[in-house]
Amino acid sequence: MKKVVKFGGSSLASAEQFKKVGEIIHADQERRYVVPSAPGKRFSQDTKVTDMLYACYSLAEEGKGFKKELAEIAARYQEILDGLSLSLSLTEEFKTIEKNFKEKAGENYAASRGEYLNGIIMAAYLGFEFIDAAEVIRFGENGDFDAELTNQILGKRLEGVERAVIPGFYGAYEDGRVKTFSRGGSDITGSIVSRAVKADVYENWTDVSGFLVADPRIIKDPEGIETITYRELRELAYMGASVLHEDAIFPVRREGIPINIRNTNQPEDEGTWIVESTCQKSKYVITGIAGKKGFCSVNIEKSMMNSEIGFGRKVLQAFEDNGISFEHVPSGIDTMTVFVHQDEFIDKEQKVVSAIHRLADPDSVDIEADLALVAVVGRGMKSTRGTAGRIFSALAHVNVNVKMIDQGSSELNIIIGVANEDFETAIKAIYDIFVVAQL
Numbered sequence: 001m002k003k004v005v006k007f008g009g010s011s012l013a014s015a016e017q018f019k020k021v022g023e024i025i026h027a028d029q030e031r032r033y034v035v036p037s038a039p040g041k042r043f044s045q046d047t048k049v050t051d052m053l054y055a056c057y058s059l060a061e062e063g064k065g066f067k068k069e070l071a072e073i074a075a076r077y078q079e080i081l082d083g084l085s086l087s088l089s090l091t092e093e094f095k096t097i098e099k100n101f102k103e104k105a106g107e108n109y110a111a112s113r114g115e116y117l118n119g120i121i122m123a124a125y126l127g128f129e130f131i132d133a134a135e136v137i138r139f140g141e142n143g144d145f146d147a148e149l150t151n152q153i154l155g156k157r158l159e160g161v162e163r164a165v166i167p168g169f170y171g172a173y174e175d176g177r178v179k180t181f182s183r184g185g186s187d188i189t190g191s192i193v194s195r196a197v198k199a200d201v202y203e204n205w206t207d208v209s210g211f212l213v214a215d216p217r218i219i220k221d222p223e224g225i226e227t228i229t230y231r232e233l234r235e236l237a238y239m240g241a242s243v244l245h246e247d248a249i250f251p252v253r254r255e256g257i258p259i260n261i262r263n264t265n266q267p268e269d270e271g272t273w274i275v276e277s278t279c280q281k282s283k284y285v286i287t288g289i290a291g292k293k294g295f296c297s298v299n300i301e302k303s304m305m306n307s308e309i310g311f312g313r314k315v316l317q318a319f320e321d322n323g324i325s326f327e328h329v330p331s332g333i334d335t336m337t338v339f340v341h342q343d344e345f346i347d348k349e350q351k352v353v354s355a356i357h358r359l360a361d362p363d364s365v366d367i368e369a370d371l372a373l374v375a376v377v378g379r380g381m382k383s384t385r386g387t388a389g390r391i392f393s394a395l396a397h398v399n400v401n402v403k404m405i406d407q408g409s410s411e412l413n414i415i416i417g418v419a420n421e422d423f424e425t426a427i428k429a430i431y432d433i434f435v436v437a438q439l
Contacts (some may be wrong), residue, residue, distance in 0.1 A: 001030045001195055001200045001201075002030060002032055002033070002198070002199045002200055003028065003030045003031045003032065003033075003199060003200065003202075004032075004033045004034075004035065004169060004190055004193050004197065004199045004201075004202045004203070004348055005024070005025060005031045005033070005034050005035070005190075005204075005205060006034075006035040006036075006037075006041065006186055006187060006189070006190030006202070006203070006205065006319050007021050007034070007035070007036050007037060007050075007205045007264065008042025008186070008204075008205065008206040008207065008217070008264075009037040009038055009039060009048060009050075009308045010039075010040040010041065010206065010207040010264075011037075011040075011205055011206065011207065011264035012036055012037060012039055012040070012118055012122075013039045013040045013041060013042045013046075014037075014039070014042050014079070014080065014083065015079065015080045015081075015082070015083020015084050015240060016083065017133070017229075017264065018080060018083070018084055018121075019083075019084070020093075020264055020265070021094065021122075021205070021264060021268075022125060022126060022350070023128060023267075024205065024264065024267050026126075027267075027319060031073045031203070032163045032164075032197075033163070033164055033166065033193050033194075033199070034122060034126065034128065034164070034166070034195055035165075035166055035167070035189050035190040035193055036115060036118045036119050036122045036165065036167060036168060036186070037114075037115060037118070037169065037186040038050045038114025038115045038117075038118055038169070039076060039114065039118060041076075044119075047072060047259070048114075049076055049114040049118075050111055050114045051075050052069070052072065052076070053110050053111055053113055053114055053143075054067040054087070054107070054110065054111060055069060055102055056073065056101070056110070057107055057110035059213060060101040060102060060103055060104065060110075063105075066101065067098075070094065070098060071098065073094075073373070074090065074094050074119075075078045075085065075148075077090055077117055077118075077121065077295040078090075079238050080121060081121065084121075084125055086121070086124055086145065087121070088121065088124045089413055090117060090120070090121075090249065092333060093117060093120070093422045097113055097370060106177065106178070108170070108177075108178050108180045111169070111170075111175075111180050111263065111406050112123050112134075112167075112170035112180055113131070113168060114180050115131055115167035115168050115169045115170060115186065116132065116133075116167050116170075118167065118169030118380050119132075119133075119165050121167040121168070121397045122165045122304070123164075126163070126187055126355075127163075128132075128163040128164055128165045129161055129163065129164045129165070130164070131157060131158075131161075131164050131165070131166045131188060132164050132167070132222045133166055133167045133168070133169075133170050133171055134170065134171060134172035134176065134178055135153075135157070135165065135172070136150065136157050136171070136333060137150050137153075137154065137156040137170070137171025137172070137189065138150045138153060138171055138173075138174065139171055139172065139173050139179040139420055140173075141173065141174075142287050143179065145171070145181070145184070145188075145380050146162070147192075147250075147251065149356070150171065150192060150196075150217035151192070151195060151196050153249075154192065154193065154196035155196040155197070158193075158197050159166035164191055166188025167186075167189070168185065168188075168189035168190065168419075169181055169185040169186045169189060170185070170189075170200075170207050180243075180248045181238065181247075182247075182289060184245040186246045187204060187244050187245035187247075187248035188247050188251070190202055190204060190246055190248065191249070191250070191251040191252045191259075192246040192251050194251065194252050194255075195251040195252060195254070195255050195257065196255050196321055198255065198257075199257055200257070201257070201259075201260055202252055202257055202258070202259045202260070203259075203260045203262055204248075204259055204260070204261050204262070205262045205263070205264045206261065206262075206264065206372055207263065207264065207265060208261075208263055209224060209226060209261075209262070209263040209266055209269040209271050209272075210224050210226075210261040210262070210263070210269070210270075210272025210290075211224070211225040211228060211233075211236070211261060211272045211288065212225065213225060213284070213286070213287070213288050213289060213431065213435055214288065214289045214290075214427055214431050214435075215240075215290070215427070217426060218424050218427050218428065219427065222271065222435075223283070223284075223432065223435055225272050225287060225288060226272065226273065226280075226282075226283065227271070227272070227273045227275060227278055227280050227282070228272060228273070228274055228275075228288070229275060229276065229277060229288070229379060230249050230253050230274060230276055230286055230439035231285050231412060232288070232377050232378065232412065233274055234249065234288075235247060235375055235413045236288045236290045236375065236377050237414065238292055238375075239290040239292055239347065239373065239374075239375040240291060240292050242291045244259070244261060244274075245271040249274070249412070253276060254416075256276050257273045258273055258274060258276075259273070259274040260272070260273055260274075261274070262413065263413075263425075263432070265388040268274075281380060282379060282380045283406060284378070284380070284432075284434050284438055285378060285380045285381060285384045285434055286376055286377065286380065286381065286387075286434045287377050287378040287379065287380070287385060287436075288377050288378070289374065289376055289377070289427055289430055289431060290374075290375050291372055291373055291374035291375060291377070291423060291426075291427060292372065292373055292375070293371075293372040293420045293423055294341060294342045294370075294372070294420070295327065295339050295340065295341060295342055295371045295372065295373055295417070296339075296340060296342045296346075296367060296368060296371060297337050297338070297339050297367070297368045297371060297403065297404065297417070298337065298339075298340065298342075298345075298346055298352070298353075298356075298365065298366075298367055299314055299335060299336075299337045299366045299367075299368070299374060300335065300336045300337070300338070300356060300360070300362045300364075300365055301334055301335050301362060301363050301364045301366075302334060302360070302361070302362040302363050303334055305333070305334050305335070305361060305362075306333045306334070309338070310317075311360055312331070312336060314327070314359040314360040315336060315338065315359070315360050315362075316329070316338070317355075317368060318352050318356040318358075318359055318360070319338065319352060321355055322342055322348045323348075324341075324344050324345055324348060324352065324356065325340070325341075326338050326339060326340050327339040327340060327341070327373065328373070328404070328415060328417075330404055330405070330406050337369070337404065339371070339373065339404065339417065342369055342370070342371075346369075348402050349367060353365050353367075363392075368403070369417060370420040370421075370424075371403055371417050371418070371419060371420060372415070372418055372419070372420050372422070372423040373417055374415070374416045374417075374418065374423070374426050374427060375413050375414070375415050376391060376413065376414045376415075376416070376430055376432070376434075377412060377413045378412070378413075379412060381411055381412070381413075381414070382411040382412070382430075387414065388405065388407065388414060390433055391414065391416065391430060391433075392398065392405075392432055394429040394432065394433040395416070395418070395426055395429055397429065398425050398426075398429045399407060399426075399430065400418055400419075400422040400425055400426050401418065401422070402416055402417065402418060403417040403418060403419070404417030404419070406433060
């Protein structure tokens with residue numbers, strides 16, 4: 001059995017955290033491939049090493065001195081080395097980094113050094129082989145990740161390698177130039193490695209014990225989620241739930257590899273299992289609640305709209321022509337509403353309205369701002385009657401007016417639109433009726 005383990009920045013912020021990680025890896029001989037992030041914050045007011053690297057490179061790019069800033073980064077790593085009693089020296093590595101910064105090697109290169117250096121330390125500490133991600137993770141010339149070429153290169157490189165450390169967050173173009181994923185991209189690297197070695201499990205270790213039913217900033221001590229499907233996770237991640245980078249799902253999903261979200265500081269916790277499908281019923285009718293503020297609705301009315309072929313396409317073209325994507329499009333017989341991100345829309349609203357009038361000739365166009373969308377997600381909703389009714393009842397009980405409701409054909413999620421000011425109240429009400437009422 002093979003396991004790939006990825007550790008986040010908070011799990012590797014100090015020598016003390018490194019020791020916890022070492023114990024976790026050595027506790028299970030099946031944990032054979034390790035993907036580390038750069039050191040995160042040691043305490044709340046601390047700075048992540050990646051942010052220190054961005055700031056340091058910014059000075060280099062402006063032609064300013066950056067030796068002091070680079071020395072501070074080196075000191076962070078030396079503190080870890082000293083705490084682990086490792087005789088490893090990173091002096092030559094920092095000389096190379098300084099040279100490449102002066103030659104303006106690029107922001108991607110600068111940002112990637114956090115994971116690169118942590119990977120070297122992790123490999124030395126564990127006695128594993130170090131494999132530079134730039135050698136095995138490939139991006140195309142357009143900057144897009146090349147999944148198939150990477151799988152081929154990485155799979156071949158890891159053949160016969162019993163135990164290895166592969167830094168997260170970055171890869172390279174064919175010519176060797178470093179390219180990073182978006183922030184949180186170490187999650188993606190772990191998933192890529194899992195696919196390449198045909199792992200049985202991908203363990204993603206962080207500072208929380210898996211996914212929670214709702215945002216702990218809104219709900220005090222929310223219940224945890226034991227098992228969640230890839231599809232449910234995609235819905236919740238899209239609406240703001242952020243324990244795992246949403247793109248990390250794709251490489252393992254196609255291979256049917258489960259992801260286990262675990263807590264480095266509480267390794268005894270089972271965490272959350274992310275699977276393709278399961279016959280296990282969720283503990284509650286819903287799996288999770290997530291949402292975002294900052295939307296506006298554009299309501300288009302036209303008599304006999306339902307019988308006019310191409311009306312919807314003409315309306316949406318007005319948004320497309322102005323570079324605006326839409327979130328949801330609920331409609332009635334004579335009405336069609338388009339929900340969009342308010343910050344994207346606000347500067348172009350009159351252009352869009354004019355385009356709608358020109359293209360679709362509506363009777364009226366009305367805009368409502370400061371709306372929030374709440375997603376109620378769960379595979380259990382499909383086999384449970386009255387879920388929507390319970391949501392409406394809960395919201396009515398706390399005097400929250402529902403602006404929109406949209407249920408997908410899969411019956412996996414229900415999206416509710418409410419005023420921004422009612423966002424937290426709505427989530428609490430939904431959590432109470434589906435979770436607290438069953439405790």
